[in-house]
Amino acid sequence: MTDPAEHVVDLIFGRWRSQILYAGAALGVFDHVSADRATTATALAQAIGADAALLYRLLRALASIGLLREQEGQAFMLTASGALLRADDARSLRAMALLEEGPEHYAIWKHLPAMIRDGRQNAFVREFGAMAFDHARADRGYGDVFNQAMTSYSALQSQWAQEALAGFDFAPVKTLCDVAGGHGHLMCAFLQAHAHLKGIVLDLPAVVGDRERLWAPKLGLADRCTYVGGDMFKAVPPADAYMLKLILHDWNDDECVAILSNLRRAVTGEGHVFIIEHVVSGPDQPHFAKLFDIHMMCWGTGRERTEAEYDALLTRAGWTPLGGRYPSHRTMGVVVGAA
Ligand SMILES: C[S@@+](CC[C@H](N)C(=O)[O-])C[C@H]1O[C@@H](n2cnc3c(N)ncnc32)[C@H](O)[C@@H]1O
Structure with a gap:
């Protein structure tokens, strides 16, 4: 049985997780990392046109919710869950994330x-x-x-x-x-x-x-x-x-x-x-x-x-x-x- 306070705190901050996921999908992070070899935050920032220092913090948070895996040297690999947020995955959920956590909704x-x-x-x-x-x-x-x-x-x-x-x-x-x-x-x-x-x-x-x-x-x-x-x-x-x-x-x-x-x-x-x-x-x-x-x-x-x-x-x-x-x-x- 979950502690009631932990339960409520988890609910209060629920949207942070989905917004972190949304930012990763909107920036195309998942399309530029691989399950086989690690990509550094700096290389990724160049590939998607983003600020390396702020992007690193987003990648670390994405790893913290199981969508990426962080390696030494600020480098990241894709997890099986993160792969579902790639545009080219046959079962891609990327568009669902872009709609449901996007600006209108x-x-x-x-x-x-x-x-x-x-x-x-x-x-x-x-x-x-x-x-x-x-x-x-x-x-x-x-x-x-x-x-x-x-x-x-x-x-x-x-x-x-x-x-x-x-x-x-x-x-x-x-x-x-x-x-x-x-x-x-x-x-x-x-x-x-x-x-x-x-x-x-x-x-x-x-x-x-x-x-x-x-x-x-x-x-x-x-x-x-x-x-x-x-x-x-x-x-x-x-x-x-x-x-x-x-x-x-x-x-x-x-x-x-x-x-x-x-x-x-x-x-x-x-x-x-x-x-x-x-x-x-x-x-x-x-x-x-x-x-x-x-x-x-x-x-x-x-x-x-x-x-x-x-x-x-x-x-x-x-x-x-x-x-x-x-x-x-x-x-x-x-x-x-x-x-
Ligand atoms: C929630 S979506 C569901 C689409 C599809 N059935 C699915 O499950 O993926 C609602 C759909 O209703 C369509 N729609 C809205 N008003 C309509 C209308 N008056 N006549 C026909 N289609 C309409 C929209 O274009 C949209 O594709």
């Missing part, structure tokens, strides 16, 4: 106590004068980091979604549509796992128009995957099944019902919808969803929900809830609805 959290006092969930508006997706359209720098971070999240989440849906019979599904599917990472994972499937990825025109970042052409799946620019609040393409990953948590209940109703109108065949989210666990069960929920409070109009709350949204939109499916560790879940 850092700034919105400071409005949390005032929002809770006022009962108005609008930190992005308080800070930037616009909701997050509008801000992303106006500020391409934020928009790019956001979209890359979504792919970064998907590297892990696509596996979890597939594990959760391992027992689901995809044989009758000919066309699967990922609604607001970003650059199509999740869709490609399903196309690779089910050779008979054809995929549609719907997202905002600016997102699917960023051709260089789309996954299907990169993975040789372009002939089975169509990217559609559109607005899920207006209409979605017909499909036998829909996926919504990290979408409903962006929106309030009425907005979610509007999205789910559009899917219900368009669905064909046996018709299913898969809601892939961090599903809130029961009272007194610690869960990442309960923390992510506070981030969503700051970020937009959305929230994290329990399985029962997702079932209620499905019912309001004309779907029949079929219950949740979970990977072994239950960090995320898939709530299924049938037409």
